[in-house]
Amino acid sequence: MPLNKEIQPGDNDELTRERLQATFDTQQMAAALWGSDLARKRRELAKKVDKLTVLHDSKDMSFMTREEKLSENARKVVQMFAHVADIVEDPSDDAEMFHLSSNAIGHEGHPFGVHFVMFIPALKAQADDEQREKWLMPALGLQLIGTYAQTELGHGTNLRALETMATFDKATDEFVIHTPTVTALKWWPGSLGKSSNHAVVSANLIIDGKSYGHHNFMVQIRDENTHKPLKGITVGDIGPKMAYNASDNGFLGFDHHRIPRRNMLMRHAKVDKNGVYTKPPHAKIGYSAMVHVRSVMIGHQGMFLGSASTIAIRYSLVRRQGEIKEGSGEVKILDYQTQQHRLFPQLARAYVFMFAGKEVRELYQKVLSDMEKGETTLLADLHALTSGLKSVVTHLCVAGMEQCRMACGGHGYSRASGIPEIWGVAVGGCTYEGENMVMLLQLARYLMKAVKETKKGKSLGRLVDYLLLPQDRHSLIGRVPQGEYGPHLAAFEHIARRQIFKVADELTKLQDKGMSKEIAWQKKAVELQRAARLHTRFYLAACFHRKVQSVVDGRIREALADLYHLHLNYELLDMVNYALEDAYLKADQVDFIREDMYRLLETIRPNAISLVDAFEFSDRELRSVLGRRDGHVYENLYKWAKESELNRADVLPYFDKYLKPMMLAARQRSNI
Ligand SMILES: CCCCCCCC/C=C\CCCCCCC/C=C/C(=O)SCCNC(=O)CCNC(=O)[C@H](O)C(C)(C)COP(=O)(O)OP(=O)(O)OC[C@H]1O[C@@H](n2cnc3c(N)ncnc32)[C@H](O)[C@@H]1OP(=O)(O)O
Numbered sequence: 319m320p321l322n323k324e325i326q327p328g329d330n331d332e333l334t335r336e337r338l339q340a341t342f343d344t345q346q347m348a349a350a351l352w353g354s355d356l357a358r359k360r361r362e363l364a365k366k367v368d369k370l371t372v373l374h375d376s377k378d379m380s381f382m383t384r385e386e387k388l389s390e391n392a393r394k395v396v397q398m399f400a401h402v403a404d405i406v407e408d409p410s411d412d413a414e415m416f417h418l419s420s421n422a423i424g425h426e427g428h429p430f431g432v433h434f435v436m437f438i439p440a441l442k443a444q445a446d447d448e449q450r451e452k453w454l455m456p457a458l459g460l461q462l463i464g465t466y467a468q469t470e471l472g473h474g475t476n477l478r479a480l481e482t483m484a485t486f487d488k489a490t491d492e493f494v495i496h497t498p499t500v501t502a503l504k505w506w507p508g509s510l511g512k513s514s515n516h517a518v519v520s521a522n523l524i525i526d527g528k529s530y531g532h533h534n535f536m537v538q539i540r541d542e543n544t545h546k547p548l549k550g551i552t553v554g555d556i557g558p559k560m561a562y563n564a565s566d567n568g569f570l571g572f573d574h575h576r577i578p579r580r581n582m583l584m585r586h587a588k589v590d591k592n593g594v595y596t597k598p599p600h601a602k603i604g605y606s607a608m609v610h611v612r613s614v615m616i617g618h619q620g621m622f623l624g625s626a627s628t629i630a631i632r633y634s635l636v637r638r639q640g641e642i643k644e645g646s647g648e649v650k651i652l653d654y655q656t657q658q659h660r661l662f663p664q665l666a667r668a669y670v671f672m673f674a675g676k677e678v679r680e681l682y683q684k685v686l687s688d689m690e691k692g693e694t695t696l697l698a699d700l701h702a703l704t705s706g707l708k709s710v711v712t713h714l715c716v717a718g719m720e721q722c723r724m725a726c727g728g729h730g731y732s733r734a735s736g737i738p739e740i741w742g743v744a745v746g747g748c749t750y751e752g753e754n755m756v757m758l759l760q761l762a763r764y765l766m767k768a769v770k771e772t773k774k775g776k777s778l779g780r781l782v783d784y785l786l787l788p789q790d791r792h793s794l795i796g797r798v799p800q801g802e803y804g805p806h807l808a809a810f811e812h813i814a815r816r817q818i819f820k821v822a823d824e825l826t827k828l829q830d831k832g833m834s835k836e837i838a839w840q841k842k843a844v845e846l847q848r849a850a851r852l853h854t855r856f857y858l859a860a861c862f863h864r865k866v867q868s869v870v871d872g873r874i875r876e877a878l879a880d881l882y883h884l885h886l887n888y889e890l891l892d893m894v895n896y897a898l899e900d901a902y903l904k905a906d907q908v909d910f911i912r913e914d915m916y917r918l919l920e921t922i923r924p925n926a927i928s929l930v931d932a933f934e935f936s937d938r939e940l941r942s943v944l945g946r947r948d949g950h951v952y953e954n955l956y957k958w959a960k961e962s963e964l965n966r967a968d969v970l971p972y973f974d975k976y977l978k979p980m981m982l983a984a985r986q987r988s989n990i
């Protein structure tokens with residue numbers, strides 16, 4: 319039995335030979351990546367989706383208009399729910415459902431995207447028991463479609479400047495929801511434009527003329543039967559986007575629209591019928607739906623980068639171009655060192671982002687159950703961690719995916735590669751759920767507080783314990799046996815700690831000179847976001863270390879350790895300027911890191927296909943001609959191109975309408 323479980327009769331021989339070189343069992347590696355239970359469920363659900371033709375794309379989405387995309391994905395999502403009990407073991411398991419939707423629907427969006435990822439989590443965390451009964455149960459039972467309407471045309475980041483108003487009318491026991499200006503229009507919410515009939519709306523709570531800041535309200539926006547907007551509500555689609563075009567992101571305006579008082583989500587903050595306001599136990603508890611998405615998107619982004627790496631690495635083993643030794647025949651492009659250097663570090667990042675995604679989900683679940691009991695101590699840690707990870711992971715993912723696309727040459731630029739769409743979806747993650755730079759500055763706030771605690775000999779939390787440790791002056795990389803690469807990890811720690819203390823000292827100096835805290839912050843904002851990035855990259859490296867250490871099977875651990883060591887070398891070189899500034903690393907140590915990285919590229923090369931096969935993306939899920947499991951790329955690229963709508967006729971009307979008359983006229987002129 320070969321260790322790589324993807325081998326099948328009829329596959330491209332090149333790929334089969336590659337797969338036979340695996341040093342580990344790909345299904346065991348899949349278990350390390352996804353968790354053994356989820357890996358098994360993914361495998362089984364993919365097989366079931368393969369058999370259920372109603373869940374298959376009716377044609378490649380690249381050849382569809384937006385309206386066709388919306389309609390196609392609405393059709394598939396309805397079929398998916400109709401068959402859900404036969405496909406998944408536990409429809410209430412978000413992870414299993416996400417993988418089902420990834421297989422059957424893809425990533426271009428569908429009417430229930432925000433419903434499941436924000437609307438329901440907002441209700442779970444912020445609705446009281448009676449409200450859960452009223453809306454959560456129908457939402458879970460698909461009796462209504464919800465969205466999360468917070469961002470406005472004028473403001474997305476600065477939530478304190480949101481303009482939508484919810485004014486309490488004591489006489490009628492209602493809130494009057496109103497959009498006072500054009501900039502107050504809700505703008506961007508997913509599935510709002512054409513699909514949703516309910517929304518959790520963020521609006522400023524106003525009681526007796528006093529504003530209590532923004533709170534969340536349940537608003538029905540469309541009639542349940544006719545789907546027409548309710549009186550006082552204007553709603554529509556905001557137009558085409560870079561990608562994610564099967565989602566109808568929308569706009570929404572209110573003209574003194576009335577809702578009952580009990581439509582304010584009241585698990586934590588409350589307003590009684592006399593207009594008496596009760597504060598929540600934590601000022602930011604109403605932000606929980608955002609924290610939820612930030613926590614799930616880390617693993618999803620890892621998956622996107624894993625998909626792009628799979629496509630590029632498989633294709634690089636099919637594609638031959640040029641010779642390394644003259645006369646010895648064309649080589650697979652993955653045999654070029656530059657191609658390996660382009661792709662393997664992205665593969666390693668995909669792995670660690672998936673591991674980090676799992677860790678952060680566990681912390682989220684813990685915080686959620688604490689919050690249920692009114693306990694909010696870990697909320698700040700979770701906010702800091704998710705803010706940093708969300709920003710660093712999305713940024714590195716899209717940079718990595720772009721490398722994958724370019725590594726596929728011309729065919730990478732074609733939508734047939736599948737990379738443009740997932741890149742477009744992933745890059746949205748740099749903006750949604752908090753613009754990356756803004757979220758890095760949120761983490762920086764936490765780090766600066768942590769420095770203050772450290773100076774008192776205390777730690778703000780587990781994530782920043784390392785700030786209490788003394789700094790070494792010189793790295794031991796290349797000076798002691800490599801072992802488990804402890805000195806490399808220590809270098810990440812050193813670089814992060816130094817930048818964090820350096821910027822904290824600079825802030826103090828500026829304030830000592832009389833500068834206000836806010837202006838000093840502005841003067842050092844770029845350095846602050848650097849501190850946040852370095853802290854997060856240390857967290858990721860340490861997370862990879864924890865994962866490798868936890869693996870019991872020797873062959874899996876060895877293959878993972880190769881990726882981990884490559885990651886350490888590659889990322890350190892990417893940040894090497896920070897280690898050179900204080901001569902922590904010497905030039906010979908940088909050379910040592912480089913040479914070790916090149917060695918690791920060669921070590922990883924024979925396992926490359928098995929490391930991507932271990933993601934176990936089905937062809938249906940990958941939606942890529944270049945990334946096909948069987949490697950039959952060229953004949954299928956030709957088949958795909960023939961599906962282009964431009965090939966429906968040999969001559970298209972625009973030729974007769976514009977080009978032919980022009981050429982005829984030009985010929986006539988030349989005959990005169
Ligand atoms: C079919 C079935 C499928 C089922 C499967 C489901 C899975 C589906 C998976 C995938 C689908 C993917 C679809 C993707 C859809 C994307 C949807 C996108 C949605 C959105 O974008 S919603 C809008 C998001 N908006 C934002 O993120 C806004 C960003 N701004 C902010 O968050 C805040 O304004 C801020 C944090 C930048 C600043 O807030 P504020 O001014 O209020 O606060 P400050 O003064 O700066 O800070 C004060 C204080 O509060 C702390 N703080 C801030 N936020 C939090 C928090 N969330 N938690 C805890 N603490 C917080 C902050 O750190 C400060 O603390 P200190 O004073 O420093 O102590």
Ligand SMILES: Cc1cc2nc3c(=O)[nH]c(=O)nc-3n(C[C@H](O)[C@H](O)[C@H](O)COP(=O)(O)OP(=O)(O)OC[C@H]3O[C@@H](n4cnc5c(N)ncnc54)[C@H](O)[C@@H]3O)c2cc1C
Nearest residue numbers: 466467468469473474475506507508746749750751752755
């Ligand atoms: C695909 C997609 C889906 C979305 N889905 C939803 C949804 O379902 N519901 C919803 O409510 N919203 C949604 N959004 C909106 C999204 O949350 C916001 O676009 C996002 O929070 C960024 O806010 P903004 O657009 O106001 O950017 P801005 O804040 O205007 O950012 C512009 C620039 O200003 C900088 N900047 C802003 N403030 C600061 C600061 N304080 N310090 C330093 N720099 C700053 C930013 O770094 C950035 O460079 C979605 C957006 C996208 C792209």
